[in-house]
Amino acid sequence: MASRVRRATFRSTELQLLVAPSLLMIVGLLTIFLAGRGEVGWAWSDIWVSLVYVGAMIGISLSFGLVGFRGDQVILPVTLTLAGFGLLMIQRLQADLTALDEGYAGLAERQLLYLSIGLGLMWFTVVVFRHLHLLQRFKYSALMLSLGMMVATVLFGREVYGAKLYIAIGPLQAQPSEIAKVGLVLFLAAYLEDKRELMGASYRLGPLTLPPLPYLFPMVLMWAACLMILVLQNDLGTALLFFGIFVTMLYVASGRIVYVSVALVSFMGACWLAYRAFGRIGIRVQNWLDPWQDPLDTGLQQVQSDYAMAAGGFFGTGLGLGQPWRIPIVETDYVFSLIGEELGAIGTLSVLALVFTLVVRGYVIALTRADGYARFVAVGLSTILGFQTLIIVGGVVRLLPLTGITLPFISYGGSSLLTNFIIVGLLLHISGLPAREEGGAT
């Protein structure tokens, strides 16, 4: 496959769609600066970032065309809209948060840096990276690497807000669970592709019809790993996310609702036990059910977020005109509330629609690819984005207990942003692979 001829092409759909994020960036950033200063006059310095961003977008699209990349043309504009949105939000928060704490100075610059690196990684994955099947071959390495990072986090991790999510490497700190989830998907995709014939089957032992237990064993291991994340890392969000990916991929591979049901019920039971046993989870559950029990301390975040959402209404207060500083940790967990307040239901629903579009495109890619492994990878990666959004937004709107995971592309955070761009890069990469009609296996 590596020898496939690539002819330069012009990705006109993509370029047309990129008009939306371009306008969003220019107008949005200008609005934020002007609203902050209370002026109507503007200077070039206000929008140079936007212009660079627009330039980068067009550059990426054109370069895709130049190398003859014929993959999906919707994913890139949607991703860049979300990422631009995120950059806007962080830029908007920077002034307010810096007023509270000097440590927030340079927040947007750092996000911009991560964004640039992320774009680079994505570009690399699409244009330079050629060997998806290397990943398939090293599936156990991927698994070990992922688990190793998780274990390292548990052992050496730094506790933030009661959960061990970060690990420090020199001056940098990273959130290994972000990249581990990609590793997990790569492993699962390879394993399931290998074993799916066997997984779907069953064998008889006397009068009983049993599932293929030996092949399911690694799955049970995965199940246990999710629970360990919850208990050891105290991170319900990541546990839920991993579990969601695992269950979805298991179902797609085996088609057995039974597995899904058993996994779901047992996981929920385990969660309930964990809730009874561990205090921090208890507080989260209490805040989920009734944040008003302690509206000034543990429930403060949730209560203020509710107010922010209500204050936004349908049209929002306007960019730069809300009071996001009232919500603690607004830049990661509650960035969605900020959107709700300043951009209203229009903003929040747009974000959901964008993410959903991304997920659906990912599924379409999976459906139409010829290669089984690539299909599973696409399903898994799309599911990551979808579930992650469901879990964090569900937490913000109090449908689920709040968890510490990020809103893809929008929340502040380097690990998350880089990982998400790699995911999108992989999706794009897969979308460039031959479609199903063109043949069977590669």
Next chain:
Amino acid sequence: MAQTPRRHRLRFDPPTGKKKAKRRGLPMAADQLFLNRRMMVARSALAGGFMVLAGRLGYMQVVDRDHYRNEARSNSQHYVTTRAPRGMIYDRSGRVLSENRTAWEVRVVPDLLPAKGTLARRRVMDTLIAELELPEALVIDHRKCPEQSQPGVYAQVAMLRGRVGDEVQRSVEAITKLAKSNYLVLLEERLTIEQAAQFREAGRTLPGLQVMNILDYELGNAPGSATRVAIKTKVPRDTALRLASNALYLPGVEVDGEVLVRDYPAGPVMAHVLGYVGRISPEEYAERVNPVGTKLYEIEDYLGKAGLESKLEDLLRGEKGGRWVVRDVNGVEIGLVPGTQAIPPKPGQDLKLTIDLELQAAASRALAQGIRYSVEDRKEIGNVQEGETFAKSGAVVALNPKNGQVLALVSYPHYDNQLFVDGISQAKWLEYTDPEQGQPYVNRAIASAQPPGSTLKVFHALTGLHEKKITPETIFTCTGAIRVPWDWNEAQGDIWPCWKKEGGHTNMNVTSAIKESCDIYFYNLGVPRDKPAGASEYLRYYDYNIEAKSNGQMNYFDGLGIKLIHKGLTEQFWFGSATNLDLDGEADGVAPNEAWLRRSNGEDWSAGATINTAIGQGYFQATPLQLAVNTVAIANRGTLYRPTLVREVIGSDDTVAQASTQVLRRLTIDPAHIELVREAMRGVVHDDDGSANHWFNKTTGLNETRWPLTNPPGEEDTILIAGKTGTAEVGNRDEDGSYANQHAWFTCFAPYDDPEIVVTALVEYGGEGSTYAVPVVDQVLRAYFEMTGRRERGLVLREDGQPEADPAVKPELMPVPGSTVNPNQD
């Protein structure tokens, strides 16, 4: 289809794909087709999740928005109440007795003050102290004093403050009581520099004793940090404006120029009737709720604490208004909440009393004068006996016998009710409750139940006539005393003298017995023909001559007995129970009988107890008001009215509700009997042998009238008065039946034919009723008739009709006689 494997049943595949697969002839891997279906399921599940999120967002941001916005708004919107002006109180001719004045008040909101310990806070506090001239105060913080050493510390503090004897104990009790409701107990509101230094020094060894500024005290006792604390009311306008204009530099300080302060322009003379308002206590705040359970008051409200102000609080209070206001982050009011309107307060109802301030003031002057006269006169006579108490208190009640309206209700000494509104010091409060000072706080007219002495005889006479134990013609002989023999020794016995021990009154019928107040007659009327348990003979007595110690004739008693006496006093007349005046603290008095004595003392009733009751002494007790209420029934020939203080209630819309006259009871006694007693009572005042007719002036050697004011010699238009004197003997009884102390009583009505006024006067420890109570009544009657035009103004009342400023109302001027106190006084 039947042969297809089970799991193929739900297979899903794009039709195009199928076609293409068929056309190309490439067999499609079956599992690839299932994969499509499964991914549809997974995608649908995710889509479902996103739909739920979208729905939830729509609900939170669009549908449920108002709910959250209202909740968020309640942080910035506040309901601010507007106090209703309290109802005014007027006297019967419209003179203002209680009113509201606007005053400047400076308040502090502890929450908004700069943080504790900062320089900014100190600056604010110092500014307030300097501008408002807030004094240093002596305070006890009982939390800083271990519980077991509290009584000791309090006692030492009391002694440091110059208290001696019982005062120390009372002071300790007062502090302990106050310590239950407050963190800090204020002992002395205003310390001099020397005192402050002295107590500061003492505070080093006495835990809990502190000298602090009154501002720190107020803040220290504040119930909550968000509640406004009034620091000073009635702040001079200039000071208030200066503070208000510096509001920017005085965070947490509020200056309010529209505070209504209760004012009592009538002065202390009305204190016992009006009572006073005071700031609501935490207990009252918690208790006073609407029927629906909402709080009636706010923590900074005033409410009636005593007197009419308390009793008629519901009428006077009015209804609060209020408005929703928007406040900014700093608590500054921006304006009304859009779409709302301010509700104006509904003022309280005005009261017009039955009391006439002019008469009240005159009665107060007369009483004060009478008390002073009693003290001076008895000192002049000399021969001050051991255990003798000088007068320092008394009461006058004047009623309208036609409807029971109270025309004057004076208790002396007065207290200054304005002090309670403005803030009374602990020292003043102790003074007001001090028996040494005559307990000015007690309303003696309704709360002081005392033996009424001979004034009770008129009621006994009516009972005797009604029960047919005597007729107008019945004669008893008075030889100055009787001897009631002991059952075991006929030659010995108890001596019961008449007040006229020398010679006695000789033959007495009921009229002359009332006129001359013969005791022997009423002993006969009182004691029944009865054989006490274990006695061999019926109750009997010997006429007795105290000087000669000789016995005369033996007579059997054949009088009413305590059962009939009690029946007459409680079922015809109104003794032994309160008259339900609109004031709290009315005493019931005592109308004793056998059951009562057994209940209260566990003793058996004796003939001696009946003898005492027959002349209004011993166990029997009545308040001046009760005596007046019963005198009304004789004056108006048979109707007992409930005494009332409120004549009209004037609503905020100027509607006037007249208070109704309430009949307590109508006497069933034959009117002829009442007329007989009325005539006898007229004789008390107008016949030469009446006990209140004249007195012998030793210096001039002349008989002088006891009514020089009402009926001065030479006045042609004689106002006929009917009354009865009373000299209730209290304290230690010596062997020939004399007592160390006497309460002076007089009760009367006038004019005789068509009575307009009933006056009852009591001078406690005053002496003889005819000598010391009658002049008080004379002056009150003169005042009344000057007021109503039958006598010329000027002798007692001011000619311009204004109530005279009372020179004797100041408790400092009250005559405080020597320190001889009888601890066994009745």
